[in-house]
Amino acid sequence: MIETLQGFRFLFILLIFFSHLTWNNIGNFEFGGDCGVSFFFILSGFVLSVGYGKRIEQKHFSHKQLIAKQLIKLYPLHIMTMIVVILLDLRIGYSTEFDKIAANIFLLQSWIPNEGYSFSCNGVSWFLSDIVFFYLLFPYLFIKIQKSSRRSITLFTALLLVIYFVVAYSVPSENVNSILYVFPLTRTIDFAIGILIYRLYMSQYTTDLSRWLNKKSVVSKSLFEIIFLIALILTYFIYIHINQRLHSAALFWCVIPFFIYFFAITDKGGGIITRMLHSDRLIWHRGG
Numbered sequence: 001m002i003e004t005l006q007g008f009r010f011l012f013i014l015l016i017f018f019s020h021l022t023w024n025n026i027g028n029f030e031f032g033g034d035c036g037v038s039f040f041f042i043l044s045g046f047v048l049s050v051g052y053g054k055r056i057e058q059k060h061f062s063h064k065q066l067i068a069k070q071l072i073k074l075y076p077l078h079i080m081t082m083i084v085v086i087l088l089d090l091r092i093g094y095s096t097e098f099d100k101i102a103a104n105i106f107l108l109q110s111w112i113p114n115e116g117y118s119f120s121c122n123g124v125s126w127f128l129s130d131i132v133f134f135y136l137l138f139p140y141l142f143i144k145i146q147k148s149s150r151r152s153i154t155l156f157t158a159l160l161l162v163i164y165f166v167v168a169y170s171v172p173s174e175n176v177n178s179i180l181y182v183f184p185l186t187r188t189i190d191f192a193i194g195i196l197i198y199r200l201y202m203s204q205y206t207t208d209l210s211r212w213l214n215k216k217s218v219v220s221k222s223l224f225e226i227i228f229l230i231a232l233i234l235t236y237f238i239y240i241h242i243n244q245r246l247h248s249a250a251l252f253w254c255v256i257p258f259f260i261y262f263f264a265i266t267d268k269g270g271g272i273i274t275r276m277l278h279s280d281r282l283i284w285h286r287g288g
Contacts, residue, residue, distance in 0.1 A: 002050065004263045004270065005043060007277030012036040020124075031239050031247075034181070035232075037127065038252035039260075041187055044131060045194020046201070046260055048138055053198060056139055057146070063139050070135050078125055079105070085122045096121055107132050113178045126182050133184040134191045141188075145195045153196070164189065168245045180248040193253060197261050210265050222271030228259050229273070 012035070019033030055061040082104055086096055100120035103109040109117050110129035118126045145153070164186070171179050180186055200206060213221065235255050239247045266274055 002047075002264050002267045004267045004274050004277045005047070005260065008039075008263065009043070012039045031236050034239070034247055034249070035235070035252055035256075037181075038190055038249055039256050040127075041130070041134075041190035042194040042197070042252075042256050043260060044134060045138075045191040046197045046264070047194070048135075049142060049195050049198030050201075052138075053142065053146075053202075056142055061139060066138070067135055070132070074128055074132075078107070078122070078128055082121045082125065110182045110184055113175055113183060115178050115182075118178050118182045130182070130184045130187050134188065137188065137191075141192060142195055145192065145199060160189070164250070168250070171245075176244055176248065180245060187249065190249060190253070193257050194260070197257055197264075200261060201264055206265055213266060214269050218271050220271075221266060221269070222273065224262070225266070225271045225273040228262050231255055232259055 015029075015032035016036035017032075019029045019031070019036070022028065052061055052066065082101075086101070089096060100109070100117055103112060103117055104121040104125060107125070107129040109120060110126040112118065148156075167186075168176075168180055213224075216224075232255055235251065239251060242251065263270070263274065263277075
């Protein structure tokens with residue numbers, strides 16, 4: 001387990017939490033939600049690769065077991081919270097249409113490019129709709145990325161980005177959130193970036209970089225950590241000045257992958273921030 005990233009989970013959950021609070025005379029902290037969701041989607045691709053990558057390569061991987069394990073962990077709570085929200089809505093005189101309930105039961109709500117469906121019932125469960133799709137896609141996407149040459153990945157990435165930005169600036173304004181922020185196919189890019197980070201993480205380049213970093217003092221390592229945190233904070237000031245079509249996801253592709261990669265390779269011998277994040281109070285979940 002990469003404990004530093006486990007610790008960061010707590011901090012990014014706080015960002016998402018604050019994005020859902022309503023402050024007096026202050027707008028919603030949308031940056032926290034957009035940044036946090038990108039972090040968790042990218043981290044999911046990376047963590048799944050770390051946990052199951054070797055098994056896939058050695059053909060000891062059971063896709064069915066992965067899906068069953070994740071559904072057992074997520075689905076009962078999803079149904080319980082959905083029922084609670086529906087009952088609370090009924091109490092205030094609001095009833096949810098059956099088709100929206102059905103979409104939520106089967107975790108298909110994020111596939112419908114309409115915020116009325118994406119955020120229906122327990123609104124935040126759209127995240128589960130996406131993540132379950134990623135679990136279904138994971139072994140196939142992992143193999144494709146691992147077996148592709150660097151040239152093929154570079155060309156495909158360039159083509160994909162062109163297509164993404166064409167789509168991003170073509171969708172109607174009212175659909176930007178449901179297509180760029182919620183829709184599973186567009187958010188698969190975040191998940192694939194996580195798998196790409198794993199490919200780099202397992203490379204000779206990472207071995208050499210880790211050796212170089214290990215020779216540095218705690219002060220030097222701490223300085224590097226602060227630089228990465230400052231880069232993430234500075235992203236906020238870019239975020240508030242750019243179009244929603246970019247900050248729904250694309251902006252964070254420029255920062256979060258490097259953030260995750262750096263703290264992954266310094267996990268066992270980082271600076272002060274890494275040591276703080278190894279606290280048991282921050283690392284509440286162990287395992288895959």
